[in-house]
Amino acid sequence: MSEQELKALRVRIDTLDEKILELISDRARCAEEVARVKMASLAEGEKPVFYRPEREAQVLKRVMERNKGPLSNEEMARLFREVMSSCLALENPLHVAYLGPEGTFTQAAAMKHFGHAVVSKPMAAIDEVFREVVAGAVNFGVVPVENSTEGAVNHTLDSFLEHDMVICGEVELRIHHHLLIGENTKTDAITRIYSHAQSLAQCRKWLDAHYPNVERIAVSSNAEAAKRVKGEWNSAAIAGDMAASLYGLQRLAEKIEDRPDNSTRFLIIGNQEVPPTGDDKTSIIVSMSNRPGALHELLVPFHDNGIDLTRIETRPSRSGKWTYVFFIDFVGHHRDPLIKGVLEKISQEAVALKVLGSYPKAVL
Numbered sequence: 001m002s003e004q005e006l007k008a009l010r011v012r013i014d015t016l017d018e019k020i021l022e023l024i025s026d027r028a029r030c031a032e033e034v035a036r037v038k039m040a041s042l043a044e045g046e047k048p049v050f051y052r053p054e055r056e057a058q059v060l061k062r063v064m065e066r067n068k069g070p071l072s073n074e075e076m077a078r079l080f081r082e083v084m085s086s087c088l089a090l091e092n093p094l095h096v097a098y099l100g101p102e103g104t105f106t107q108a109a110a111m112k113h114f115g116h117a118v119v120s121k122p123m124a125a126i127d128e129v130f131r132e133v134v135a136g137a138v139n140f141g142v143v144p145v146e147n148s149t150e151g152a153v154n155h156t157l158d159s160f161l162e163h164d165m166v167i168c169g170e171v172e173l174r175i176h177h178h179l180l181i182g183e184n185t186k187t188d189a190i191t192r193i194y195s196h197a198q199s200l201a202q203c204r205k206w207l208d209a210h211y212p213n214v215e216r217i218a219v220s221s222n223a224e225a226a227k228r229v230k231g232e233w234n235s236a237a238i239a240g241d242m243a244a245s246l247y248g249l250q251r252l253a254e255k256i257e258d259r260p261d262n263s264t265r266f267l268i269i270g271n272q273e274v275p276p277t278g279d280d281k282t283s284i285i286v287s288m289s290n291r292p293g294a295l296h297e298l299l300v301p302f303h304d305n306g307i308d309l310t311r312i313e314t315r316p317s318r319s320g321k322w323t324y325v326f327f328i329d330f331v332g333h334h335r336d337p338l339i340k341g342v343l344e345k346i347s348q349e350a351v352a353l354k355v356l357g358s359y360p361k362a363v364l
């Protein structure tokens, strides 16, 4: 390509950037106007709701439907995600707690869902994220709930039994693990590998094949593992990209997860109910009396009404020995008449039924 051609293309890009700049500013002014309208239409004592996840899901879906390339739908939606995040921050910046410390996959999930224009707050444990949300110290919390290789995150399920809040969204993240070392690590003298127990489990076969005799040490998070390695010469950590760059570690081996499709699903918890979008999911907790056929009775109304169950999980109920609660996710919104009917049927049979929330299916 000649210098001349390159120059002409750059002039075109500059002109386009000016237009984009103007359009983004117009959009931001519109969002400011939306905030003004929201404030003006409040009833006495009513608090404004600036963040509207159902609307954001619609915006992203529209972008993906209309995108003609060459950027992929995911890439385009990611860009719009950030634009919306900045527009919302003009209205009112969101405060989001997540399972920390900085550099965890949960932080990456929070950024994927809300964009980067939020005030984020790392918490030391899942239960603390719940407490922060229930106390109203933040608008939302982000916690992991299940991994495609390792299954349920029990701390999260148990926290739902103890706290009253609403599930407002879900986000799925592809999880890639790397074996990370620090500047001082002697690669032929590694005697211990740190990571979170879930990550060690997700890389079990790889570790068996490559480091069968090295001690595997479970720590509170992958970011904590990365932090420890920085100061030691005989250890390595398993963690993701964010932790690697945060602590300046090198990748000794990349993408070492046993399953190439390894993904984790996270939930967004808050205090605000989300209206239907037409493409929603609902999460409930049900406890049934301990008698033959109880689980069957619970599932029949879903089957009879053709409702798609996306997950069912069992946990000890904590209110009696050998009694259980079921965590069920299904497609639909609890305000849909069909779903309402099903929930009524279930509540007639159940000892207790709690709707944890209805929320838009993950878009990104």
Ligand SMILES: C=C(O[C@@H]1C=C(C(=O)O)C=C[C@H]1O)C(=O)O
Pocket: 030, 031, 034, 050, 051, 052, 053, 055, 056, 059, 083, 084, 085, 087, 088, 091
């Ligand atoms: C602009 C609004 O407020 C927020 C910002 C949005 C946006 O930038 O598109 C969308 C939904 C809200 O989270 C709105 O409610 O429409």
